[in-house]
Amino acid sequence: MMRSMPPNVPRPRTALFVTCLNDTLFPGTGRAAVALLRRLGVEVDFPPGQSCCGQMHFNTGYRKRTAELARHFVDTFGDYEEIVVPSASCAGMPAEAYPLAAAGDPGLARAVAELAPRVVELTEYLTDRLGVEEVGAYFPHRVTYHPTCHSLRATRLGDRPYRLLRAVRGIDFVELPAQEECCGFGGTFSVKNPAVSGAMNGDKARHVLETGASVLAAVDNSCLMNIGGRLDRDGHPVRTVHLVEILARTEQDGPLPGVPVVEEAR
Amino acid sequence: MTRSFLGWPAFPAAAEREVGNRQLRENVRRATHTIRGKRAVLAAERPDWDALRDSAAAIKDQVLADLETQLLRAEEKVTAAGGTVHWARDAAEANRIVTELVRATGETEIVKVKSMLTEEIGLDAALEAAGINARETDLAATIVQLGDDLPSHVVVPALHRNRSEIRDIFVREMGRHGRPAPDGLTDDPAELAEAARLHLREKFLGAKVAVSGANFLVAETGTLVVVESEGNGRMCLTLADTLISVVGIEKTVPSWQDLEVFLQLLARNATGERMAPYTSTWTGTTDGDGPRTFHLVLVDNGRTRALADPTGRQALRCIRCGACMNTCPVYERTGGHAYGSVYPGPIGAILNPLLKGLDDPQTASLPYASTLCGACNEVCPVRIRFTDVLLDLRAQVADGGQHPVERAALGAVGGVMAHQAAWKAAVKTATTAGPLLPRRIKLPGALGGWTDSRTLPAIPKESFRGWWKRTQGDTK
Amino acid sequence: MTDARTEILRRIRAAAVPPAAAPPRHYLRHAPGLAEDDRPAVLALFAERLAEYGATVLPAEDPATAVAEALGDARTAVVPAGLPAEWTARWDGEARSDRPPLTHARLDATDAVLTTCAAAVADSGTLILDGGPGQGRRAATLLPDLHVCVVRAAQVHSALPGALAGLDPRRPLTFVSGPSATADIEMIRVKGVHGPRRLAVVLLP
Known part of the structure; x- marks a missing residue:
């Protein structure tokens, strides 16, 4: 059965990190994510400042650039209680890559460590957080x-x-x-x-x-x-x-x- | 003449050549899929598999953290047991030591047990230059040597050859180096193995000097360990008067008990067997049993360079089981030669740069010879995190400025992405101009390869952010 | 110029590797699914693994009969010092002593070798030779094409850790897990390359 949210319970503030690839080339994925989450009672927000997680830079060896994008990610999503991502590889970046990219910047490393557990891939969000x-x-x-x-x-x-x-x-x-x-x-x-x-x-x-x-x-x-x-x-x-x-x-x-x-x- | 990987092209060019060889791709695919299946069954048989891996990784880390003490202990024990220990900083020095030791015996034909280290340092060629004929005795190594070929796998160096190619090599070459192949030899693997048995038997019985590597060197006892399947190792280790073992300094394990971990992991992971048919151990020399003279040559050749790399040093845990290459989707398409080294596959992609440095374009191309799919991480018996090391090496390449054009491009893209207004403008430009682009095009320059085998996705008229701004996410 | 040893040790120190934790050892010390003291099960597993390798397994109350059967049509066999003489009593071939040592050519021209062992491992079907009484030197168990090994039930450990702990690393050891084999051609296992191509185990109570 579909799970419907009880009325008057404030949902956690949920942000969609759509990813740069989906933003430009696959906007239908982002629209579907919004439609699905709303149908399940999640009021999802799209912080317009978001850009790219830096995966391409990190995987090619450009760690300083990755650190800049990690900083930007923290600035953009830091206030949200959960950040849902319709991409398994981008969703993994804050936990896997940002700590390495933030080496030598303790402030960023702390911010990343604090934020990473709140970044969730979309299917995991559905099954584990919403329980559907x-x-x-x-x-x-x-x-x-x-x-x-x-x-x-x-x-x-x-x-x-x-x-x-x-x-x-x-x-x-x-x-x-x-x-x-x-x-x-x-x-x-x-x-x-x-x-x-x-x-x-x-x-x-x-x-x-x-x-x-x-x-x-x-x-x-x-x-x-x-x-x-x-x-x-x-x-x-x-x-x-x-x-x-x-x-x-x-x-x-x-x-x-x-x-x-x-x-x-x- | 002995072939070598000297002057080999960088990975993308070498790989492109190999990928185009259909026969090779089919040979490698078949062999790697066979061994993958066997390994999976034998690993699953152990409920404590991950506990064994944890122990193996930790034991190796313990050795690497205490390598000086461990090596000095091994040296003391080997010496006390009647062996002589030599140290070699690099390939040239190791080759010089072995050549002089063989020369001192007066022998001009010797037998060898397969050893990746002696392949790495080019020992056969060095001996040949000194007038010494070193005959390989492992079946796969024999195939490679007779075929004037190069090894393509750390466990099965002739993995890129199929049975009919092997038959042709045997028929053509065996007679030039000793007993010819039997008349009417077919490509039945059992017949081919029998041909090798007959060809090599006379060499074993006549050999006075043998050269081996070792899988492990136990520091607390000075014991060397060779794991093998065919019995060629036993022949060399037992029948020669003089045994010279050439061993990398990272092969050390601290205690005799540690072998219970590695011997239970190695064969299961390498060949899908519970134990390899033969494991031989020896400590110095033994009166009335085996060689009367034993030399151990401890080789650095870049290992201390790898040891100094905080992320990369985990590659020195490697026990050469070959599971990473057996499971690697890139290796499956290219085979081993594309990596330009006796260490191919994921371990080669990290170990070669760590041993040699990143100055050479061939070596610097290796950390990029991976999709980062992570399949190797899952099968490694000593828990090497290949993807972590690959990424770290890529960062070293990028910092070293080997790719100035890419650096500028990615730098500019990164700058745009981190800057809100610039990124919004870029998205707008893409979605305005994009729909006008034809999908089946050839992209210029470095991007051309992508469009050789794929069309590009249609660029939509409206970006996600454009839609959000227009509707505030109202999907109704 | 410094010598190689000094230089390598200096490089190791310069690498400044931080100390490592003591290794965990949470793996099994016995064969999976078997209790070490379940002797019938351990021996059954040992026989099963040997059979999987294609080795002949002959459980025997009376070694002489089983040895004669295991040696089969071998006409000559190396019989190392220390092997009980009565074991070959029912075999009518020629027993060859290795004292003084037989030449390699002579060993190669001998059909079989009959030995005891130092220990055995059920989980991997492994025989371990250490050159002790009745086992001979390594060349003697290598060149003849048939190896007959007599194992006492008490020597069979369920898994490798138990066997290793009782061995003397200063002796030259050979661990034999089935007859020689290769998978070097297309990863297809072929039995019998350089080592003895046939292995027979006489299992005494």
């Missing part, structure tokens, strides 16, 4: 799910995304073969080592096609952009959709336009 798995979603399509490396081994989401997906009405969920293998994106890896990245991505795309799914879901749009770019270039009509965009859809929205509807749901 059935979010009232309807998605009558064949869907497979790629667990991104950060969601597996950094944010350690475990089976949370699967529990959420399996509770979606109308969904035909199929397991992705060799799902725990990296898609080859790796941020600047895909630019510095395009041949290897392309080979990894090609194998991932092949596994997606093996499932016969019309939709590939994940909790990081960066990886979806990588895999989707390959599928699209090769002319395969598989849609890449952030998990939250699936969870946000209801019967009122109907099926995703242009995507085959599964038999059982018709």
Whole structure:
């Protein structure tokens, strides 16, 4: 059952950190996050000063730049009691990278340590903080799910995304073969080592096609952009959709336009 | 002539060449998937697996924190047991010591037990230059040597070769170096192993000098340990009159009891066995059993450089099980040669820069030879946090100014992102101009590789912040 | 110019590695799922592991009969000093003494070797030789193609820690876990390379 919030209980002040990639390239993910959270009774705010978590800088070795962005993140989100992030890799930055980037700046290190526990990846927020798995979603399509490396081994989401997906009405969920293998994106890896990245991505795309799914879901749009770019270039009509965009859809929205509807749901 | 990794191209170029080799990719994929499966079963069999890993990591850290004492203790014990200990600062010095020791015996053909350290220092080539023919005896090392090839894996140096390639090498080369391959040799692995047995038997029986590495050196007893499968190690360690063991200073473990941790981890993680078929231990020399003369050459060759790196020194815990490369999605596509070193895969991506420094472009490219997917962290028996070390090395590369253009670009982007007004303007520009861009394009310069195999996502007309500003998040 | 030893030790000191904590040892000291004192289970596991390697296991009340069976069609065998003479009483092949030492060529031309062992490990199906009475020197257990090892039940530890603790590291030790093998070709396990290709274990009560 959907959990509805009791009236007159003030919710914690919740901020959405949409991430720079979603802000510019995948705004639908941010809109879906807002819609879903509101449907579940969470009044989410979007602090407009937010920019980028600095993951790309950190992963490429630019720690001073990362520290500047960490400072900016603290300034932007410091007043919020919880910060929800529709990206497993960006959600992990405050806990994993900021302490290293803040080395030599005790003030920043303290601020980061204080803030990091309040930064939560979106699916974990749903299952652990709101305690919901059935979010009232309807998605009558064949869907497979790629667990991104950060969601597996950094944010350690475990089976949370699967529990959420399996509770979606109308969904035909199929397991992705060799799902725990990296898609080859790796941020600047895909630019510095395009041949290897392309080979990894090609194998991932092949596994997606093996499932016969019309939709590939994940909790990081960066990886979806990588895999989707390959599928699209090769002319395969598989849609890449952030998990939250699936969870946000209801019967009122109907099926995703242009995507085959599964038999059982018709 | 012996091939070497000298002058090897940086990772991206070398990797691109290897990725294009379909046969190689298929060989490496098949082998790594086979061993991954076996390892997973054997690791899962131990309910105390993580406790063993905790102990192993802590024991190695204890050694590294106390290395001087440990090495001096080992030296004292080996000497007391009849061995002679030599110290070598670098590869050249180690090679000189071994060459002189072999020369003193008057022998010109010797046998070797597979040792990554002797590959690292180029011992075979140094001996060859001195007129000494060192024959490898491990099956995979023999395949590499006969094929005038380079090792591509720390446990199975010929992992990049499939059975039919191995057959061809045996048929072509064995006769030039001793007993020829049997007539009508097929590519059945059992037949190939039998051919190696016959080819090497006469070398074992005739060898007066053997060179080995060691998996462990127990400081409190001066005991050396070699773990192997085929029995070639036992042949070399037992039948020669003179044994020379070339061992990295980081191979030390403090106590005899510590072996109960490492011997239970190593084979399970390396080859998916509970124990490797043979583990040999020896302390100095023993009257009437095995070599009468024993030399231990302790080698630094960059290990103290790695030791001085606070984040990187954990790489010296490595026990060379190879699990990191077996599980690595990058290694699976490139094989080992792309890394330009006898240490490939995730351990190579961190160990080579730590041993050699980051001045050389080839070495400086290695910390970027990873997607940071973290699969290696999960399988490492000594809990090396590969991703932490990779990131730290990348920071050292970035600070060293090896990538001036990227630095400027990322610096500018970072500046914009940290500055609210500038970032808002950038988002607005992207979403205004973006929808007009064709999706199937070739991006210029360094970004070109991305668009070789992917289209770009459509850039939306309205950014998220644009939508929020317009609607205040009202989704109705 | 300083010597290499002095220089390496100086570099180690210069690396200034901070002290490390004493290692935890929370791993099992016995085989998973087995109580050390459950002797029948320990011995059953030992036999099972050996069988998995393709080794022959012969539980025996009477060593002479089992040894004769294990040596099978071997016509010659090295019999090290200290091995009870009655063990070979029912075998009609030629027992070769290693005193004075046989040449390597002579060992290589001998069909089998019969030994005792210093200890054994059930969990990994391991035999441990330390060159003690009845075990011979290392070359003698290496060159013949068949190794027959007689193990007393009391020598079988459930896991490695128990066995290691009782060994003398000053002796040259050989841990044998199944016949020689390789996985160097496509990671496919092939039994029998340089060491004895056949291993038989006679398990005494």
